[in-house]
Amino acid sequence: MKFKKNNHIFVINFNFIDVVSSKNIHDDFMKEAVRLASENVLNGGGPFGAIIVKENKIIARTGNSVTQTNDPTAHAEVNAIRQACKKLNTFHLEGCTIYSSCEPCPMCLAAIYWARIDRVFFGASREDAADAGFDDSLIYNEIPKDYKERLVPFTIIKGEEFKRPFLLWEKNTAKIEY
Amino acid sequence: MKFKKNNHIFVINFNFIDVVSSKNIHDDFMKEAVRLASENVLNGGGPFGAIIVKENKIIARTGNSVTQTNDPTAHAEVNAIRQACKKLNTFHLEGCTIYSSCEPCPMCLAAIYWARIDRVFFGASREDAADAGFDDSLIYNEIPKDYKERLVPFTIIKGEEFKRPFLLWEKNTAKIEY
Numbered sequence: 001m002k003f004k005k006n007n008h009i010f011v012i013n014f015n016f017i018d019v020v021s022s023k024n025i026h027d028d029f030m031k032e033a034v035r036l037a038s039e040n041v042l043n044g045g046g047p048f049g050a051i052i053v054k055e056n057k058i059i060a061r062t063g064n065s066v067t068q069t070n071d072p073t074a075h076a077e078v079n080a081i082r083q084a085c086k087k088l089n090t091f092h093l094e095g096c097t098i099y100s101s102c103e104p105c106p107m108c109l110a111a112i113y114w115a116r117i118d119r120v121f122f123g124a125s126r127e128d129a130a131d132a133g134f135d136d137s138l139i140y141n142e143i144p145k146d147y148k149e150r151l152v153p154f155t156i157i158k159g160e161e162f163k164r165p166f167l168l169w170e171k172n173t174a175k176i177e178y
Numbered sequence: 179m180k181f182k183k184n185n186h187i188f189v190i191n192f193n194f195i196d197v198v199s200s201k202n203i204h205d206d207f208m209k210e211a212v213r214l215a216s217e218n219v220l221n222g223g224g225p226f227g228a229i230i231v232k233e234n235k236i237i238a239r240t241g242n243s244v245t246q247t248n249d250p251t252a253h254a255e256v257n258a259i260r261q262a263c264k265k266l267n268t269f270h271l272e273g274c275t276i277y278s279s280c281e282p283c284p285m286c287l288a289a290i291y292w293a294r295i296d297r298v299f300f301g302a303s304r305e306d307a308a309d310a311g312f313d314d315s316l317i318y319n320e321i322p323k324d325y326k327e328r329l330v331p332f333t334i335i336k337g338e339e340f341k342r343p344f345l346l347w348e349k350n351t352a353k354i355e356y
Contacts, residue, residue, distance in 0.1 A: 030335045037343035041350055047343035067354040070263045072270065072293040073256050085248045092250065101343060103334070106321050107292060110285030113317045113330065115250040120332045123340030132344035139291045143284050144322045152291065154298045156281075157208045162301030165215035165225035165279060166310035172219055176245040 029053055029099045030123050036063050037076070037101035044068060047132070050076035050100040052084040052093065052117070059096070060084035076100060077108035081115045091178060092116045102129050105136040106143055207231055207277045208301050214241050215254070215279035222246060225310070228254035228278040230262040230271065230295070237274070238262035254278060255286035259293045269356060270294045280307050283314040284321055 029051060036049030040063025052060040062079035066072055077100050084093055093115045102124040104112060112120060126136060138151075147154040169175060207229060214227030218241025226242040240257035244250055255278050262271055271293045280302040282290060290298060304314060316329075325332040347353060 026333075026335060027337075030337075030340070034340050034343060038346055041343055041346040041353070044352070044354065046356065047347035049343070066269050066356050070267060070269045071260050072263060072356075073251065073259060073289045078251050081251060082249050085250065089248060091244050091248045101340065103325070105288060105292075107285050107288035109321060110283060110288065110317050111251050113320065114283075114285060117330070120330060121335055122332070123335055123337060124344065125334065128341055128344065132341070132348065134344075139288050140321065142291065143287060143318065147281070152295070152298060154300070155204075156303065157204060157299055157301055159205075159208070159301060162208070162212050162279065163306055163310070165212060165219055165227070166302065166306065166312075168216055168219040169225035170310065174222070175219070176222065178224065178244050178250075 025056075026099075026121055029058070029097075030101075030121055032058065032061070033076075033099040034101045034123055036061055040064060040076075046076075047134075048076040048100070048102055050080040050098060052080045052096050052098050054084075054088075054093075054096045059087050073107065075105065075108050077104050078111050081111055081117070085115070094118065097121065102126075106139050203234075204277075204299055207236070207275075208279075208299055210236065210239070211254075211277040212279045212301055214239055218242060218254075224254075225312075226254040226278070226280055228258040228276060230258045230274050230276050232262075232266075232271075232274045237265050251285065253283065253286050255282050256289050259289055259295075263293070272296065275299065280304075284317050 033049045033051050037047050040049055041047045045068055046064035046066060048064040050062055051058050060080040060083035062076050062083055064076045065074040065079060077098060080098060085091055096117050097119045098112060098117050100122045103122045103126040142150050211227045211229050215225050218227055219225050223246055224242035224244060228240055229236050230238040238258040238261035240254050240261055242254045243252040243257060255276060258276060263269055274295050275297045276290060276295050278300045281300045281304040320328050
């Protein structure tokens, strides 16, 4: 999924209505995300938790489940997005705020943008995480690089026919845009 | 999940054994990823496909299923990683190569790194995707920014107690590291 040209969703979202009215409520939501992170460690998972809030109600509560579910994408924030979307029966989360026990990694950050979440709060910083033995600075550094200069080898295979899926997409009048 | 300090997995992976022996086989695998992307459009999904190959065998074949499954993280590459991990009963994909019909977005790129995939081939470029109405340049631009300068508001809530999950993790002798 890519952003559509001229899609000003982020500009529109600047005018979000804050879902809480005081700093204390942000603190309370953050404490719940951190409580989930601690609980997750006691249940055999990684030390990360997240919640998603809409209209002052928690609609998703998750921990990191990479090792329990054999899914390297199952970070707390990605799990929360999937859970919230399932609950709301939608693939976009406008009007929602995510509280993560720790600063999101680049995968989770991009997932938050794809999900159109309005606002992000986090507790521990990426430096705190690195001090504890978790460090995502390598990936943060890799993303802006030209693909030819990445540590993991990236190779383009050129072919006009590889654009065919886009042509089919454009012609498909029944498509669901996202 | 974050990378552990002093984890030289990417350096080690530089010595990967190429899973195919000729450019034509790379072409064939790419054609299959693109075929899946086209098929996915005809099935009502987005114009993206991916496969994961291990020891010359395709172990995952997927399309983008964001709209069909109400999951904004269900890009073709993320789906392929989830499928391959499920098949191999693991949360790491060392020795695997991913072929994506289109240059991975930042979420998929980071997911590829977390999954420890050895190598990436892609067909259409991000510019081709943008020309077709899909553009992820906004997210590529956001990731390297300081969190205070992002278009989606990011706020840190500071508290010493928010580091508690990391302390529990360090003390947990039964933890599964990842």
